[in-house]
Amino acid sequence: MQSDNKDAILEVKSLKMHFPVRKGFFNKTVGYVKAVDDVSFVVENGKTFGLVGESGCGKTTVGKTILRINTPTSGEIIYKGQHIENLSAKQMAPIRRDIQMIFQDPYSSLDPRQSLGSILKEAIVCDGKPHEREEIANTISELMVAVGLDPIMADRYPHELSGGQRQRLGIARALACNPSLIVCDEPVSALDVSIQAQVINLLRDLQEKRGLTYLFIAHDLAVVKNIADTIAVMYLGHIVELMDSSEIYEHSIHPYTQALLSAVPITDYYAEKKRNRIVLEGEVPSPINAPAGCPFQTRCKFASDKCRKAMPPLTERRDGHFVACYNV
Amino acid sequence: MEDNRNILLEVKHLKTSFFTQAGEVKAVDDVSYYIKKGEIIAVVGESGCGKSVTQMSVMQLVQSPPGKIVGGEVIFEGQNLLEYDRNSPEMRAVRGAGIAMIFQEPMTSLNPVFKIGTQLSEVIMIHKKVDKKTAWEEGIKALEAVGIPDAKSRMENYPFQMSGGMRQRVLIAIAVACGSKLIIADEPTTALDVTTQAQVMELLQSLVKTYGTSILMVTHNLGLVTRYAERVYVMYAGKVIESGTTEDILMHPVHPYTKGLLNSVPKLDASDEERLVAIKGQPPRLSELPSYCAFYPRCPYACEECKQGYPILEEVGPNEHFCACWMKNKEVAHAE
Amino acid sequence: MASSEDLKLRRKKNMEQFFRIFFGRGIIVKICLVIAVFFIIVAVFAPVIAPHDPTATDPMNRYLPMGSEDHLFGTDRYGRDVLSRLIHGARTSLTCSLFATLWSAVVGSTLGIIAGYYEGWLGKLILRYVDIQLSVPALILSMVLAVILGSNMFAISIVLGIGAIPGYIRMAYSNVISIKENDYITATRLIGQKNRKIMFRHLFPNCFASLIVIFTMSLGQVIMVESSLAYLGVGLNEPLAAWGLMVNDGFASLMTHPSVALLPGFCIMAIVVAFNVLGDALRDALDPKLRGKL
Numbered sequence: 001m002q003s004d005n006k007d008a009i010l011e012v013k014s015l016k017m018h019f020p021v022r023k024g025f026f027n028k029t030v031g032y033v034k035a036v037d038d039v040s041f042v043v044e045n046g047k048t049f050g051l052v053g054e055s056g057c058g059k060t061t062v063g064k065t066i067l068r069i070n071t072p073t074s075g076e077i078i079y080k081g082q083h084i085e086n087l088s089a090k091q092m093a094p095i096r097r098d099i100q101m102i103f104q105d106p107y108s109s110l111d112p113r114q115s116l117g118s119i120l121k122e123a124i125v126c127d128g129k130p131h132e133r134e135e136i137a138n139t140i141s142e143l144m145v146a147v148g149l150d151p152i153m154a155d156r157y158p159h160e161l162s163g164g165q166r167q168r169l170g171i172a173r174a175l176a177c178n179p180s181l182i183v184c185d186e187p188v189s190a191l192d193v194s195i196q197a198q199v200i201n202l203l204r205d206l207q208e209k210r211g212l213t214y215l216f217i218a219h220d221l222a223v224v225k226n227i228a229d230t231i232a233v234m235y236l237g238h239i240v241e242l243m244d245s246s247e248i249y250e251h252s253i254h255p256y257t258q259a260l261l262s263a264v265p266i267t268d269y270y271a272e273k274k275r276n277r278i279v280l281e282g283e284v285p286s287p288i289n290a291p292a293g294c295p296f297q298t299r300c301k302f303a304s305d306k307c308r309k310a311m312p313p314l315t316e317r318r319d320g321h322f323v324a325c326y327n328v
Numbered sequence: 329m330e331d332n333r334n335i336l337l338e339v340k341h342l343k344t345s346f347f348t349q350a351g352e353v354k355a356v357d358d359v360s361y362y363i364k365k366g367e368i369i370a371v372v373g374e375s376g377c378g379k380s381v382t383q384m385s386v387m388q389l390v391q392s393p394p395g396k397i398v399g400g401e402v403i404f405e406g407q408n409l410l411e412y413d414r415n416s417p418e419m420r421a422v423r424g425a426g427i428a429m430i431f432q433e434p435m436t437s438l439n440p441v442f443k444i445g446t447q448l449s450e451v452i453m454i455h456k457k458v459d460k461k462t463a464w465e466e467g468i469k470a471l472e473a474v475g476i477p478d479a480k481s482r483m484e485n486y487p488f489q490m491s492g493g494m495r496q497r498v499l500i501a502i503a504v505a506c507g508s509k510l511i512i513a514d515e516p517t518t519a520l521d522v523t524t525q526a527q528v529m530e531l532l533q534s535l536v537k538t539y540g541t542s543i544l545m546v547t548h549n550l551g552l553v554t555r556y557a558e559r560v561y562v563m564y565a566g567k568v569i570e571s572g573t574t575e576d577i578l579m580h581p582v583h584p585y586t587k588g589l590l591n592s593v594p595k596l597d598a599s600d601e602e603r604l605v606a607i608k609g610q611p612p613r614l615s616e617l618p619s620y621c622a623f624y625p626r627c628p629y630a631c632e633e634c635k636q637g638y639p640i641l642e643e644v645g646p647n648e649h650f651c652a653c654w655m656k657n658k659e660v661a662h663a664e
Numbered sequence: 665m666a667s668s669e670d671l672k673l674r675r676k677k678n679m680e681q682f683f684r685i686f687f688g689r690g691i692i693v694k695i696c697l698v699i700a701v702f703f704i705i706v707a708v709f710a711p712v713i714a715p716h717d718p719t720a721t722d723p724m725n726r727y728l729p730m731g732s733e734d735h736l737f738g739t740d741r742y743g744r745d746v747l748s749r750l751i752h753g754a755r756t757s758l759t760c761s762l763f764a765t766l767w768s769a770v771v772g773s774t775l776g777i778i779a780g781y782y783e784g785w786l787g788k789l790i791l792r793y794v795d796i797q798l799s800v801p802a803l804i805l806s807m808v809l810a811v812i813l814g815s816n817m818f819a820i821s822i823v824l825g826i827g828a829i830p831g832y833i834r835m836a837y838s839n840v841i842s843i844k845e846n847d848y849i850t851a852t853r854l855i856g857q858k859n860r861k862i863m864f865r866h867l868f869p870n871c872f873a874s875l876i877v878i879f880t881m882s883l884g885q886v887i888m889v890e891s892s893l894a895y896l897g898v899g900l901n902e903p904l905a906a907w908g909l910m911v912n913d914g915f916a917s918l919m920t921h922p923s924v925a926l927l928p929g930f931c932i933m934a935i936v937v938a939f940n941v942l943g944d945a946l947r948d949a950l951d952p953k954l955r956g957k958l
Contacts, residue, residue, distance in 0.1 A: 109847035197592030197606035265551035
């Protein structure tokens with residue numbers, strides 16, 4: 001694909017993450033959940049790469065594998081020119097803090113027994129360097145201001161905050177490590193609409209100020225379109241379409257992307273009344289021992305014999321617009 | 329409200345409070361709305377705005393204590409439901425046969441240790457007074473009616489063997505089987521995937537066409553409102569702050585909160601560089617509400633006049649467009 | 665912002681909140697605190713307070729009733745002064761049970777947290793150990809150990825502690841298994857925190873509430889087991905004064921001279937209830953969710 005890209009901060013090549021399904025007395029492996037199956041993409045420095053898909057499509061697993069919470073079954077993960085797919089925990093240590101994560105659930109992502117200040121302090125001092133007391137206090141204030149929290153709140157506990165404020169603190173914790181890449185796993189989907197916009201804007205501001213790169217994982221197409229530069233649509237462990245975010249609303253090609261788009265109502269009343277709705281039949285098949293060929297074949301109106309034999313490769317249809325489909 | 333015969337449910341000045349150690353928390357404060365037969369309306373608001381408590385009050389399902397309905401009327405088919413005791417046979421008959429409720433998390437609404445068929449036929453037996461075998465047959469028909477393939481064998485399934493979308497369909501099937509006239513759907517698709525959400529919403533809409541059911545959906549998703557609802561009530565801090573037809577609310581909102589909400593939704597059809605306009609601040613805590621407009625601390629048009637008390641709902645346009653804002657007649661409120 | 669002044673103020677505020685919640689349950693907590701402090705003072709100053717030598721027998725004055733002259737709580741079957749034995753018994757029983765509960769709490773929760781955090785072979789090994797220990801009847805295990813280790817106070821504390829360990833391991837393990845699924849544990853790993861510190865700073869405080877319950881419960885149990893061992897003749901030996909021992913000693917004459925057995929029994933009950941109530945209050949006072957409320 002777009003390899004040899006000098007701006008690439010992260011390159012993922014043919015990433016596979018298969019989890020064994022064990023059953024019975026002897027823990028016999030009866031099959032594999034192909035959570036991620038042959039996924040490749042490039043994330044450019046300072047940009048936002050969006051991963052969209054429904055639950056179970058493997059988007060979160062991709063994120064966790066890049067963070068090396070999982071060790072991939074096969075494939076390559078190249079971060080800043082270095083292969084990290086097989087590094088041990090010790091070898092990962094020097095780059096550990098350079099890739100951070102923002103979580104979906106603002107309630108489980110903060111330790112209820114720690115004050116906001118001590119959560120940030122822990123993240124600051126974990127780099128193994130000596131820190132002066134004064135310096136830590138200053139950094140905590142700076143971080144809190146940067147994410148729009150009042151530094152006076154440093155001695156509060158997470159339960160005293162609203163969901164949006166908790167999410168801001170989660171962002172501050174990630175920033176405390178001075179990361180280059182942040183994996184945002186559904187960072188706004190648990191928030192109220194008015195708060196969602198605040199957090200999205202905050203993420204965009206921080207990106208501009210600090211030159212951050214985001215891998216933005218979400219199920220909400222509109223949110224991803226707003227923040228991402230490039231969007232990859234995932235279905236059952238595969239990327240089925242990859243394009244510039246400006247393409248998605250009017251120029252998407254893959255039948256799944258189109259169905260997904262059509263399932264999301266827009267708030268423009270007159271335009272919405274004119275849109276045609278594609279309602280997909282059935283549900284996402286189980287990823288355990290998924291059928292050969294295109295994963296979307298069971299719900300696709302174009303499905304042919306060819307689709308049942310082999311997974312269609314991602315091919316470039318327009319400049320930087322890749323689609324994995326035989327029929328469109 | 330010109331044609332009273334057509335009105336299925338009318339809620340008048342409903343007030344529900346929670347009495348906690350910290351004092352009275354007015355979760356629902358003087359809320360009025362109505363729904364006609366065969367109509368889909370939406371109640372929109374953020375978490376904690378009282379939109380769910382309102383519906384729970386209608387069903388008299390508010391946890392008590394600490395909750396208590398302190399005033400108002402709930403008129404369903406000409407009968408004030410609040411005159412019934414919450415545990416009375418009349419109220420139980422209304423729940424289910426009259427008004428059905430569907431919740432966000434379909435897993436917790438079904439008993440995990442009983443078969444789908446057992447739960448479904450039990451409800452049918454109670455409400456239709458038929459024997460077990462007939463109830464089972466009707467259960468199969470109901471499952472078929474909500475588009476569950478292979479309904480006969482699905483009756484033997486346990487809830488955990490079904491996906492979220494399927495479970496939501498089962499709940500709708502229960503409503504269909506009981507012949508409910510009104511379905512209150514509280515965030516029915518929030519826990520579901522986008523494509524499943526579309527399926528469930530289409531199903532609900534088809535019920536309106538086939539059976540003339542009325543649907544009240546409680547949601548924070550403005551997109552769903554645009555696509556499915558005919559009229560909208562916007563709630564903030566326990567009060568309805570704007571109501572009207574979907575077209576009016578979405579295209580010509582008057583209340584600054586409604587405008588802010590619409591601006592903060594990311595749009596698929598927007599250009600790339602466009603920033604969202606967020607509403608500043610945090611949603612209010614119901615226990616710490618001011619004695620004036622609750623949106624005041626977050627409102628971009630707030631001024632001294634707003635502090636004179638709670639604004640009341642006043643008509644601001646044709647087609648029953650109401651809005652509760654001190655500034656609604658001022659030029660500034662209409663500035664885009 | 666965080667000048668030393670602020671820091672002091674915040675500490676003061678935190679302490680205030682701590683005590684407000686600690687005593688928030690009303691008079692009971694205060695009474696229990698008085699009981700616990702009373703027994704601890706008695707235990708510390710036992711030789712000074714006790715009017716008689718607790719081991720001195722007096723065959724002429726066996727089974728004196730309560731309120732006798734010179735023997736406020738009477739005497740037992742050897743004519744020993746019950747009050748003095750209670751006072752010295754406080755020392756033996758409290759030291760023994762506190763030491764046993766403390767060391768088993770530390771070891772048991774550490775093992776439990778490790779088992780939950782590293783689910784691999786290490787975790788399995790620890791859990792197997794628990795299964796094996798629990799498959800042997802607790803009393804028989806304690807008897808065998810007591811025979812091997814001897815019957816001095818230190819050895820008995822070790823024996824009693826071993827019996828309490830599986831409870832801590834199980835409780836800590838099951839808590840950690842669910843706590844570690846929280847995103848904040850993943851987040852802490854991602855900032856490069858060491859495993860040891862994750863366990864100490866995040867896992868331990870979050871299962872503290874359940875552990876304190878086990879702690880206060882086992883404190884009472886340990887005193888009871890101590891008396892059982894004494895009864896079976898493998899625990900603390902006569903003529904040493906210990907409450908459990910005294911209960912068993914007086915048991916034979918329960919019908920004729922009830923006070924000899926009931927008085928130490930009452931002491932055991934008082935201290936167990938006191939520690940239970942204090943444990944619950946401590947648990948609440950340390951929970952940040954409850955601070956700021958009430």
